[in-house]
């Protein structure tokens with residue numbers, strides 16, 4: 001086994017195929033992390049499982065006859081009509097916002113958002129705790145799209161969730177100079193984007209950094225009667241991130257430090273920029289998978305890149321180029337999407353609108369908690385505040401090994 005796959009395996013657990021394929025209502029609440037292994041992924045979504053956990057654990061990734069069969073059959077699979085449930089519609093809204101923005105810009109990466117839309121949907125609609133009207137709320141869950149090229153996924157999610165930074169006009173300005181929706185995510189451009197990503201592997205390394213910050217602050221400031229630092233870090237990483245050494249180094253540390261509140265999803269679509277990953281990447285990244293709560297979690301989700309596109313799904317041609325008008329039409333036809341570009345159906349809008357009130361409630365609940373903490377532990381509260389605001393403590397310059405000239 002390659003050293004790098006060992007590093008990732010320290011952080012690994014996987015969904016059982018049966019859990020991954022079970023279709024449950026989006027109204028189910030998912031407790032994390034103890035029941036993360038039962039997180040259900042809707043079947044309509046383009047997610048599929050290609051092997052059992054035990055066979056995955058021992059089978060190296062090579063172009064086998066069965067894999068070739070999967071590759072050739074997946075385009076047929078994507079021809080299946082989706083059902084008309086609201087979640088289905090909502091997931092397709094994410095897909096078409098990405099398709100339309102890339103089409104309008106005539107550049108970008110539609111394949112990842114089309115394949116990962118269900119994952120993103122589950123995270124932003126069911127799992128994560130955030131306040132769209134205050135992207136900087138201290139105790140929010142963090143999300144990092146390590147495969148930054150697929151950023152239309154993140155922009156579409158922020159848009160649906162109600163972030164003011166990504167309005168319809170911003171989606172229409174995707175990849176334009178000075179827009180809020182650059183071609184790779186930039187944390188200083190777009191409130192809601194936590195980390196600038198683009199160089200593959202950097203995002204997961206930053207996610208490890210965010211998770212260790214959470215763990216450190218929790219250890220430093222939480223009290224037996226007041227858990228004020230308490231949030232998760234989620235990350236989606238792709239094949240390209242897995243190939244980068246830094247991902248393995250960072251995940252090795254995450255495993256060593258036991259960052260149990262780091263949950264990463266590996267978009268295992270076996271396609272990268274130039275073709276099938278089998279041509280260059282045959283590691284088994286989920287070896288020794290085991291569900292544990294004192295270690296970070298890596299969930300391998302097998303997806304179809306460009307899901308829904310009848311002629312381009314499951315191929316590198318959908319990785320980094322607009323689908324083209326003809327294929328966009330064919331995809332609209334295939335997924336039963338009658339709407340004009342950038343349209344968000346009313347019922348989908350309504351479904352997502354609850355996040356504004358829910359997010360505000362989450363933040364004010366935390367504010368009350370912090371107010372109580374402040375009364376009991378004034379010094380700690382002041383220090384945490386200054387850390388959160390990026391203010392250095394009085395006398396910080398005295399710790400420097402040289403004198404500051406003014």
Ligand SMILES: Cc1ncc(C[n+]2csc(CCOP(=O)(O)OP(=O)(O)O)c2C)c(N)n1
Pocket residue numbers: 109111112147149150198199200201237238239240241244269271272273305319
């Ligand atoms: C360090 C680094 N090397 C190369 C690139 C250029 N690049 C952008 S996306 C990509 C392929 C990524 O493949 P994958 O993660 O499988 O994404 P998918 O094709 O599944 O969307 C490459 C090589 C990059 N962004 N960063």
Ligand SMILES: [Mg+2]
Pocket residue numbers: 238239240267268269270271272
């Ligand atoms: Mg890939």
